[in-house]
Amino acid sequence: MVQSVKKQHDAKASTTASPQEVQLSTEMIRTDALHTLGENALALMHELRGPLQAIRAHIQLLERKTTGHGSELSHHFLPLYHSIDLVYNLVVQFLHLTHFADTHLVVLDIAECVREMLPLLRSMSVIRLTELQEEIAPALPACMGDAQQLKRLLFNLFANALDSCAEVEKARVCICLKQEDHEIALSVLDNGCGIAADKLETIWLPFFTSKATGTGLGLPACKKIAALHGGSLTVISRLGEGSCFTLRLPIQK
Numbered sequence: 001m002v003q004s005v006k007k008q009h010d011a012k013a014s015t016t017a018s019p020q021e022v023q024l025s026t027e028m029i030r031t032d033a034l035h036t037l038g039e040n041a042l043a044l045m046h047e048l049r050g051p052l053q054a055i056r057a058h059i060q061l062l063e064r065k066t067t068g069h070g071s072e073l074s075h076h077f078l079p080l081y082h083s084i085d086l087v088y089n090l091v092v093q094f095l096h097l098t099h100f101a102d103t104h105l106v107v108l109d110i111a112e113c114v115r116e117m118l119p120l121l122r123s124m125s126v127i128r129l130t131e132l133q134e135e136i137a138p139a140l141p142a143c144m145g146d147a148q149q150l151k152r153l154l155f156n157l158f159a160n161a162l163d164s165c166a167e168v169e170k171a172r173v174c175i176c177l178k179q180e181d182h183e184i185a186l187s188v189l190d191n192g193c194g195i196a197a198d199k200l201e202t203i204w205l206p207f208f209t210s211k212a213t214g215t216g217l218g219l220p221a222c223k224k225i226a227a228l229h230g231g232s233l234t235v236i237s238r239l240g241e242g243s244c245f246t247l248r249l250p251i252q253k
Helices: 002-012 020-066 074-098 110-127 147-164 218-228
Strands: 106-108 131-136 143-145 172-180 183-190 232-238 242-250
Touching: 020 074, 106 110, 110 131, 110 143, 110 147, 110 172, 110 183, 143 147, 143 242, 147 172, 147 183, 147 218, 147 242, 218 232, 218 242
Parallel strands: 131 172
Antiparallel strands: 106 143, 172 183, 183 242, 232 242
16 A cells, blocks of 8 residues: 555656645645744743643652552552643644744755664554665765754654554555655655545644644644755645655755
């Protein structure tokens, strides 16, 4: 199934883009949503950070007083910590989505960036019982990029791919890096559940998610990173067959 989606990806690379009016309208909606988030992100962080830290501190004090005394409350502490950390991580992702001022573009070897991520991605795939395939073309030209931001993008796309393969018996994710004309193309392909055709545009909007525990902030952040690099992030998907997310970056001349 990965191969099926990959063929679609290769075919789409040579087709014309969507009508300009539709693309402009979609970008305006996305930009407006991100602008609104940006106006409130710092205030939200300051409002939530203090109470969360206070709640966690008081729970820790309560745990110390009850642990070792046979209290029936002891088994409640781990879920409490977990819930607090989920909220805190949501705030952090929220800020990451709206704050990219520390992005520094330099000439880099994106193949090296991908290789540096592979040990972590392999560990993630083993834990999720998913086969990881790697296809990195040799002697790729350099491009302009921020290594940390690109690694974050790859991590998000890979984590999404693993999630989409959760119900697949023989799950596979392929990371493909190659040159396409005057661009470097980094693709993450999976044979997971796929995305419905009517959802292919809305997945880029903040807070849209089909996951029970998702935040809906990962893909918008990835889209923003691609734009800051002068590139693009697209998706090809078939429901029940899998998806292919592709980052394209201009080659450094």
